[in-house]
Structures are given as C-alpha cells and as structure tokens.
Amino acid sequence: MPETAPRADRPADRLRDRTSGTRYGNRPTMKDVAARAGVGLKTVSRVVNGEPGVTPDTERRVQEAIEALGFRRNDSARVLRKGRTASIGLILEDLADPFYGPLSRAVEEVARAHGALLINGSSAEDPDREQELALALCARRVDGLVVIPAGDDHRYLEPEIRAGVATVFVDRPAGRIEADVVLSDNFGGARDGVAHLIAHGHRRIGFIGDMPRIHTAAERLRGYRAAMEDAGIAVADSWMSLGVTDPERVRRAAEAMLTGPEPVTAVFAGNNRVTVTVIRVLAGLSRQVALVGFDDIELADLLQPGVTVVAQDAAALGRTAAERLFRQLDGTHLTPERIELPTRLVTRGSGELPPSD
Amino acid sequence: MPETAPRADRPADRLRDRTSGTRYGNRPTMKDVAARAGVGLKTVSRVVNGEPGVTPDTERRVQEAIEALGFRRNDSARVLRKGRTASIGLILEDLADPFYGPLSRAVEEVARAHGALLINGSSAEDPDREQELALALCARRVDGLVVIPAGDDHRYLEPEIRAGVATVFVDRPAGRIEADVVLSDNFGGARDGVAHLIAHGHRRIGFIGDMPRIHTAAERLRGYRAAMEDAGIAVADSWMSLGVTDPERVRRAAEAMLTGPEPVTAVFAGNNRVTVTVIRVLAGLSRQVALVGFDDIELADLLQPGVTVVAQDAAALGRTAAERLFRQLDGTHLTPERIELPTRLVTRGSGELPPSD
DNA sequence: CTGAAAGCGCTTACAG
DNA sequence: CTGAAAGCGCTTACAG
Numbered sequence: 111m112p113e114t115a116p117r118a119d120r121p122a123d124r125l126r127d128r129t130s131g132t133r134y135g136n137r138p139t140m141k142d143v144a145a146r147a148g149v150g151l152k153t154v155s156r157v158v159n160g161e162p163g164v165t166p167d168t169e170r171r172v173q174e175a176i177e178a179l180g181f182r183r184n185d186s187a188r189v190l191r192k193g194r195t196a197s198i199g200l201i202l203e204d205l206a207d208p209f210y211g212p213l214s215r216a217v218e219e220v221a222r223a224h225g226a227l228l229i230n231g232s233s234a235e236d237p238d239r240e241q242e243l244a245l246a247l248c249a250r251r252v253d254g255l256v257v258i259p260a261g262d263d264h265r266y267l268e269p270e271i272r273a274g275v276a277t278v279f280v281d282r283p284a285g286r287i288e289a290d291v292v293l294s295d296n297f298g299g300a301r302d303g304v305a306h307l308i309a310h311g312h313r314r315i316g317f318i319g320d321m322p323r324i325h326t327a328a329e330r331l332r333g334y335r336a337a338m339e340d341a342g343i344a345v346a347d348s349w350m351s352l353g354v355t356d357p358e359r360v361r362r363a364a365e366a367m368l369t370g371p372e373p374v375t376a377v378f379a380g381n382n383r384v385t386v387t388v389i390r391v392l393a394g395l396s397r398q399v400a401l402v403g404f405d406d407i408e409l410a411d412l413l414q415p416g417v418t419v420v421a422q423d424a425a426a427l428g429r430t431a432a433e434r435l436f437r438q439l440d441g442t443h444l445t446p447e448r449i450e451l452p453t454r455l456v457t458r459g460s461g462e463l464p465p466s467d
Numbered sequence: 468m469p470e471t472a473p474r475a476d477r478p479a480d481r482l483r484d485r486t487s488g489t490r491y492g493n494r495p496t497m498k499d500v501a502a503r504a505g506v507g508l509k510t511v512s513r514v515v516n517g518e519p520g521v522t523p524d525t526e527r528r529v530q531e532a533i534e535a536l537g538f539r540r541n542d543s544a545r546v547l548r549k550g551r552t553a554s555i556g557l558i559l560e561d562l563a564d565p566f567y568g569p570l571s572r573a574v575e576e577v578a579r580a581h582g583a584l585l586i587n588g589s590s591a592e593d594p595d596r597e598q599e600l601a602l603a604l605c606a607r608r609v610d611g612l613v614v615i616p617a618g619d620d621h622r623y624l625e626p627e628i629r630a631g632v633a634t635v636f637v638d639r640p641a642g643r644i645e646a647d648v649v650l651s652d653n654f655g656g657a658r659d660g661v662a663h664l665i666a667h668g669h670r671r672i673g674f675i676g677d678m679p680r681i682h683t684a685a686e687r688l689r690g691y692r693a694a695m696e697d698a699g700i701a702v703a704d705s706w707m708s709l710g711v712t713d714p715e716r717v718r719r720a721a722e723a724m725l726t727g728p729e730p731v732t733a734v735f736a737g738n739n740r741v742t743v744t745v746i747r748v749l750a751g752l753s754r755q756v757a758l759v760g761f762d763d764i765e766l767a768d769l770l771q772p773g774v775t776v777v778a779q780d781a782a783a784l785g786r787t788a789a790e791r792l793f794r795q796l797d798g799t800h801l802t803p804e805r806i807e808l809p810t811r812l813v814t815r816g817s818g819e820l821p822p823s824d
Numbered sequence: 825c826t827g828a829a830a831g832c833g834c835t836t837a838c839a840g
Numbered sequence: 841c842t843g844a845a846a847g848c849g850c851t852t853a854c855a856g
C-alpha cells in the first residue's frame with residue numbers, strides 16, 4: 111500500500127508548502143484519495159469520471175475520501191494523457207470594443223455547448239501580438255482557434271493547423287493560407303449604404319474609414335466606390351480618408367471634407383468608432399449633413415436625427431465561426447470555405463436627410 | 468539511443484493518427500527533436516527554454532531539428548511539472564455587456580504584463596453557472612480567479628483558496644467567505660446622484676434598479692434612500708422598483724411611476740441597461756422628466772438633453788483587482804481587504820432639469 | 825557542457 | 841468488480 115499522504119492532515123506541511131510556492135499549494139491527488147479510501151488508483155479514477163463497474167459501497171468510500179481531502183481532479187494532467195484540452199482560443203482586436211462583446215459571447219455559448227472553455231486575448235491590432243498570442247494558445251494546446259486577424263500573413267499557423275489545431279478566421283480573411291473564413295458582406299453593405307445616400311439626392315459623399323490594410327476597411331471603400339461609379343459620380347480624392355480611427359484623426363478628416371469650396375453633403379462612416387466621432391462633429395455644425403454608418407451603435411435611434419446604419423450581426427459572426435470550428439473538430443474533413451453573412455440597412459433619419467447646399 | 472520517431476516523416480502515420488483523432492494530431496515532442504539532433508532530452512529542454520550551458524554548435528543543431536519538425540513545446544506538460552499554469556480566470560456576468568468590456572480588457576492587460584493568459588466566462592447572472600465555471604477553472608489549475616459574482620455564497624471556493632488559488636472579487640463582494648474585494652462606491656455614488664436631483668428641486672424621485680439580491684442594486688437603493696432621508700423626503704413605495712433589467716420590465720416600471728395621481732418628476736436609473744430603457748420611455752413623453760443614471764453610456768452627451776450619470780471606472784476596477792491578484796500570487800501574505808473606488812457625477816443636462824409639475 | 829533517471833497527476837490497456 | 845504497470849511530454853535533481 112502506498113504511504114499515506116501527510117499533506118492535508120499536517121498543518122505544518124501545508125504552511126511550509128504554501129510559502130515555498132510549490133505545486134498548486136500541494137493539493138491532494140488521486141493517489142492520496144486512493145490511499146485514504148483504501149482502494150486502487152484506477153478505482154478512484156472510475157468514480158471521479160463516473161465510469162461503471164464500481165460497487166456502491168466502494169464508490170461511497172471513495173466519495174468520502176474525496177470530500178474529506180477536498181480533492182479536485184487536475185485537468186492539466188488529464189489533458190496531457192487524453193490529447194484534447196476542451197478549450198478554444200479567441201483572438202480579437204480589443205475586448206473593450208462593443209462590436210466584439212456580442213461576438214465573444216456567441217463564441218463562448220457555442221464553446222460551452224461543446225463543453226469547452228474560452229481563452230481570450232486582444233491583439234490590439236498588432237500583427238506581432240496576434241502571432242505571439244496565437245502561438246501561446248497553441249502551446250497550451252487549445253483544440254481550436256477563432257481569430258479576428260490583425261496581420262495579413264498567417265503562414266506562421268501552418269504547422270499548427272497541420273498538427274491538428276482547428277482554425278477559423280472571422281470578420282477578416284486569413285492571409286496567405288487556406289482557412290475557413292466567416293465575414294460580413296462588407297462590400298455589399300457599404301455599397302447599399304452609399305447608394306441609399308445617392309438615392310436621397312447626394313452626389314458629394316465622403317468616406318471615412320479604418321487603415322486600408324484592414325480588409326474590412328478596404329472592402330467598404332470598394333463598396334463606396336462601386337456605388338459612386340454605378341451612379342456615374344466621379345469621386346474626388348479629398349472625399350476619402352482612411353487611417354487610424356482615433357477621435358482626433360477622424361475629427362480632422364471629417365472637418366476637412368466638410369469645409370472648402372465643394373464640401374460633402376453626406377458622410378459614410380466606415381465603422382462604429384468613426385460613426386461616433388462623426389456624429390460629434392456634425393452635432394457642432396449649423397447645417398445638416400447626412401450620415402450613414404457601418405455597424406450599429408447603441409442609442410442610435412434616440413439621437414436627433416436617428417442614425418441610419420448598415421448593421422452587421424456580430425453574434426451571428428461569432429456563432430457561425432465557432433460552429434464551423436467544432437465541425438472541424440468532429441473530424442469530418444472540410445474544405446476551407448468562405449462564409450459571407452448579409453448586412454442590413456437600418457434607416458433612422460440621418461441617412462434620409464436631403465443635401466443642404 | 469531512443470528509437471527514431473517515425474511520425475513526422477511517414478505521411479501514412481500522420482494520416483492514420485489524424486483520422487483517429489489522437490494526441491494533438493501527433494505533434495513532435497522534445498524526444499523527437501533530441502533524436503533528430505542526436506542529443507539528449509535535457510539539452511533540447513535547455514535550448515527551448517533558453518537556459519545556459521549549451522555550446523553554440525549544439526544549440527544550432529537543436530534549433531534546426533526544431534524547425535524541421537515544426538516542434539512547439541507542450542505547455543500542458545510543462546505546467547504539470549512546474550505547478551503554475553500562468554493563466555488566470557475571469558468570471559463575469561455577460562461578455563456582451565459594454566460595462567464589462569473595459570473591465571475585461573484591463574484584467575487582460577495586467578495578466579499580459581505578468582505573462583499570464585486569460586480564460587473568460589459568463590455566468591449569465593446564474594449562481595450555479597458561476598460555480599460550475601469557477602470550479603472548471605480551478606480544475607484547469609488557473610493560478611488565480613477574478614470573479615464578478617452572481618451568487619451570494621462562495622463557500623464552495625474555500626478548498627480551492629486553501630489549496631492556493633488566488634482569488635479577488637470585483638464589482639460585488641464575496642458571500643460567506645473572507646476574500647479580497649474591489650468595489651465602486653455604489654452607496655455614495657447613488658446618494659450623490661439623487662442628492663443632485665433634490666438640489667434641482669425634485670422631491671418625487673423614482674428609483675429603478677436591478678434585482679435586490681444583487682449587491683450593487685441593494686447598495687444603490689440604500690444610497691437613494693439615504694439621500695431622500697437626508698432631505699427629509701418620505702419615500703413612497705410606488706417610487707421604487709427593483710427587478711430584472713430587461714427592457715420590458717423596466718419600461719413598465721417607469722411608466723407606472725410616471726403616471727397616477729402623484730407621478731415622479733425625476734428618475735434615478737440603477738445601471739446602464741436601466742438608463743437606456745428609461746431614456747426611451749422619457750423620449751415618448753410630452754413633459755420633461757429629469758434623469759440621472761448609474762454607469763456612463765456611450766453617446767450620452769449627444770442626446771437631447773445630455774444624460775447626467777454617476778460614472779464608475781470599469782477599467783480601474785479590473786486593473787485594481789488583477790493587480791491585487793498578482794500580489795497574492797507573489798506570495799506575500801495579505802489579509803483580505805475591501806477596496807472601494809470612487810464614482811464621479813457627470814452633469815450633462817438631464818439631471819439638471821427642473822420639476823415640471 | 826551534457827544526459828539518464830525519476831516524477832508531475834492523470835488515463836490507457838491489460839490482467840485478474 | 842478491481843488494480844498494477846506503463847506512458848502522456850515535459851522539468852527537476854543529480855551525476856558525469
């Protein structure tokens with residue numbers, strides 16, 4: 111019989127071990143439980159995992175030992191043996207951005223339904239940080255990765271994917287590798303939003319978007335151009351501004367296109383952050399300027415006028431991506447696919463204002 | 468010399484292993500790297516971990532083998548041996564709630580600064596789900612837990628804390644155990660907000676809050692009562708409504724106190740979700756009703772009138788809690804402490820409206 | 825500078 | 841119904 115573990119019973123031991131910072135505060139293991147219950151290790155394992163083939167009496171003895179020692183199975187050890195960690199990673203741009211809240215939540219719900227935990231990290235729009243995070247998650251052997259990419263070269267993930275890490279990209283496509291991608295119809299949404307402004311009489315329409323290297327920004331710009339071209343409107347360079355979406359830059363961009371000899375009479379805002387700043391700029395103006403924004407924002411309906419937006423379904427993006435991930439993990443062989451979700455134009459007033467020139 | 472591992476070199480093996488779903492897609496291990504480089508296991512370990520005592524030539528051979536095989540250290544195995552997982556858990560109510568975005572982000576930043584990953588989960592305000600999540604995280608042997616509690620009895624965490632899991636509660640206190648807590652000054656903030664309404668001439672002031680079992684809701688109600696009592700105003704039962712914060716219930720509650728023989732002339736909204744719905748209700752009214760909300764909300768300054776709020780610093784809550792957590796992990800013995808962060812009254816118009824009766 | 829052996833806490837495969 | 845042995849992929853402690 112193995113020696114009885116002294117740890118849980120000798121306060122002095124615990125104290126010593128806590129201060130030396132060893133081994134999870136010296137928790138009891140299955141071996142300790144087995145010793146206390148007077149059974150073999152495998153029997154404890156059976157009870158802990160609810161496997162059949164244990165007499166009620168044995169089971170009770172083991173349960174008592176578990177309670178008495180405060181045993182909790184060490185899933186790290188389990189994972190090492192079983193191969194699957196029942197956890198997935200989610201890499202997004204910024205946990206604090208309201209667009210990613212519903213998306214994360216949706217991924218979490220799907221993970222939960224599959225018994226998996228979610229490890230979450232922000233890339234802060236930094237490709238190096240994205241890579242560092244993704245590889246750290248792979249080192250932890252997450253079963254899969256949902257990535258909202260910051261970078262545009264994901265070849266660094268190839269060995270991981272080959273090694274069996276399921277991977278789905280969301281919101282933006284993967285760069286230089288074949289992988290599943292779930293996107294909103296950024297091009298179509300922007301084109302519809304701009305066409306909506308054109309239909310209300312606008313011809314000088316501004317576009318303010320995120321950095322052009324970001325796929326969604328480029329696609330929305332393309333949608334803007336397409337709508338203008340469809341209407342036979344020549345676009346002036348001064349009507350388009352792409353760059354970081356901090357309030358200062360957006361404010362300057364908006365003010366620039368709203369002044370001068372031929373100011374725009376309408377603005378298409380490339381994402382939620384841009385929209386918010388543009389609203390602030392327009393609120394300070396004496397004349398009315400029309401606005402359509404990409405992404406819905408809270409309270410948009412209560413402003414004067416209400417803000418017309420091209421809404422995307424962030425929760426659906428997350429849900430679709432996570433479901434695809436677990437389908438990959440089911441073992442069915444899947445050819446990488448590109449799934450595009452529709453956007454929805456929500457008219458609330460700001461996009462229906464006529465030109466005021 | 469150990470047998471050469473066939474896996475990375477024999478496609479047939481890989482295929483077989485992938486389809487049977489075993490062991491991380493059969494990744495190369497240190498043993499494989501050692502065999503290929505013709506060195507011992509420990510030497511590979513030294514190179515991988517950047518430990519000294521390896522000749523440049525040996526190091527190069529090992530590095531080449533690592534590259535060739537696509538080796539990545541399995542941190543699960545490492546964790547099993549080392550005792551610390553370099554990961555912490557964060558349990559909050561709802562990842563999609565904008566209040567928790569900045570809080571999560573702040574916790575993540577602190578974790579990152581300490582080289583730890585963040586595992587994230589939503590309790591959905593369900594005590595059982597909170598417990599299930601917390602214990603699952605403990606089974607994964609997270610080093611620590613930041614908890615925004617849903618339940619009010621956390622004795623289930625006692626064995627875990629004794630076993631060395633660092634634990635900090637945020638936003639709401641722990642129930643029935645001693646633990647570090649980081650809170651906003653909910654009582655003082657609400658009292659100030661209500662006093663502000665009183666100072667602007669209101670006497671019939673309504674309070675709409677979350678379920679009374681939630682600590683923040685109870686404290687804010689207490690602040691409301693204190694302000695009213697300080698002003699010598701007797702509070703009518705019909706002025707107070709506590710319950711779930713879904714739009715339907717809040718709408719009915721608001722409408723009820725805004726009608727009848729003695730309608731309220733001002734409303735104090737107990738959190739961000741309540742505020743949003745109350746704004747919608749007030750927007751449909753012909754007369755002006757004053758409003759102060761607990762929690763800041765985006766675009767609050769752009770509404771007509773701007774929304775006066777009692778703002779709490781969600782990022783500071785998260786940062787403070789996470790820093791405290793890592794201080795616990797440093798091994799310094801800490802007596803459980805209650806840290807209270809101040810709130811800030813932000814006047815924007817809605818709270819300065821006079822009574823209109 | 826280098827490596828063989830033991831062990832972390834579980835599960836697997838097998839034998840009784 | 842029950843359990844001893846081997847092994848998951850690393851690190852630790854030690855010896856050369």
